[in-house]
Amino acid sequence: MFTFLSILMLQVTIKLIILFLILMDCYVFNKSILFNIYTSILFTTYHHPLI
Structure with missing residues (x-):
């Protein structure tokens, strides 16, 4: 149970880090390759059945 919770x-x-990076990337670079990645x-990740 603990391992599942930690995972x-x-x-x-x-996901929060990725979202933050997207927001930072939007703010700094507007439309960049990194944003698309x-x-x-x-x-x-959001539409993956395992995650």
């Missing part, structure tokens, strides 16, 4: 927390933290990663 879940880790995934949430990673981040959004594609975020999209795949």
Whole structure:
């Protein structure tokens, strides 16, 4: 149970970090290659059945 919870927390933290990076990237670079990479990663992680 504890391991499952820690894995879940880790995934949430990673997603928050990615979101923060997207926001920072939007603010600094507006439309960049990194932004596209981040959004594609975020999209795949959110729509992935295992995550």
